[in-house]
Amino acid sequence: MSSAAEDTKPAMPVRAPLTAGMSFVKLAPWIYTIALFALWELLVIALDMPQTILPAPSRVFQAIVQYWSPIWKNSLQTLYTTTVGFAIAVVAGLGLGLFIGWSKTIYAGLYPLMIGFNAIPKVALVPILVIWFGIGAVPAILTAFLISFFPIVVNVATGLATIEPETEDVLRALGAKKLDIMLKVGIPRSMPYFFGSLKVAITLAFVGSVVSETVASNYGLGNMMSSAQSQFNVPLVFAGLLMLAVEGIAMYALMAWIERRMTGWAHRSTMSH
């Protein structure tokens, strides 16, 4: 999970000696995506793949149009369970992270527990959640929550626990209480870590909700894909995957945007190393 913390490293300034080079960098993601689809299409044609194994992208897009109404409905459902689970993870992760980072003793005591918890595959918890809450949206929300809150906790706690001792000394010598140090230094300092972790957490939340929907729900993209699969409607399965990818990218971009807005200073300064 340290990758989230590393994400907050100051970004190297992008040098643009040529404007042409600059616009190419901006266009590159689109070009590569289109190239990938083209390659995929060519591969399917060249190998003469049956669409029950690997449908061509054109066939997948056709499925999206054909089944637009259920796809749209299920996409919204998945987006809903994911964001609710993610929102709970943000609140709980921030709270628990602040609590853990508060003192060295709590940090030392709870950290191994957290690692152990994180090692449990969250998929294995879905049946238990179903026993407790029945099938439907609740297990999906909870799985999304469980899988995404760990990186948030770890990052917030790390931000708090790594305050420079000198900063702490300067403030303590002035008579600062623990609460002062947390409010003035710890919390602002852990914000880049926190916002950085949101990008990781949101993608994980999608994994959690879709896994849960696949095995224990009557709604959502996970459920749609698993029933499409049982009917050998492979293009629809791929259509669901594509929708998931789109939702994932959109939410990731949103988190990245929020991160830049909230903690631009961390990208300018050399603080978070």
Place this chain on the structure above:
Amino acid sequence: MAQHLVSIENVDMRYGGASGTLAVAGLTVKVGKGEFAAVVGPSGCGKSTLMKLVTGLHIPQSGAVVVANKHVTEPVSIVGMAFQNPTMLPWRTTLDNILLPLEIVERHRHRLRAHKKEYVEKAEALLETVGLKGFGSKFPWQLSGGMQQRANLCRALIHEPELLMLDEPFGALDAFTREELWCVIRDLHAAQGVTIVLVTHDLREATFLADRIFVMSARPGRVLKEHTVPFARPRDLDIMYEKGFNDMVHELHGEIAQARVVA
């Protein structure tokens, strides 16, 4: 006795429990009000420990630390501190960084909101004295290392401390910036009558600035020798080229070299 602002008597300080590192032993240091004291000694001899004892960040196992006629049992807020590392908070502007102590110190924190303007003016005046006029709105990462260290001094001074503790504040700076800041400190000391304790590795710095120089032994640290610097104030940077000055630096150098060998 009462005229001493800082009095450390026969202090032992051990880190990390009974079997830990004995950092200082039998340390006795007394600094008078308004005095400028410098502490020099071999690396790791307990100079930073001394700073932490005086500010109440560490409480010694034995001996007495008295600051402003009070036994130090918790952090004393009449001090300002500055370290080699400027530790400016990158999410605050330079001005807000300088105002930070006012949000902490009991005496000021309740007045800050109502008297913000007055405090901001004071911070700006301080910025001007250290040669940073107009840089208050910049973020620390927009300042050079030397400029950050100047701002750091302002932060240490904003709450008008009676005692200023400086732990190698100029260690990371180039020679010219360092000399410039020596003059800033010299003038601050002359103008405000603040008591200053400066820990340094630079013997010329100590001799140029201080009234008294304490030479510490290798760990566990204690005071080997106490020098009174004879040069009249105000001192000019040119005195560093005088014979008497160089003799004193030479003597200090010899004492520290010896302390290192003995260890």
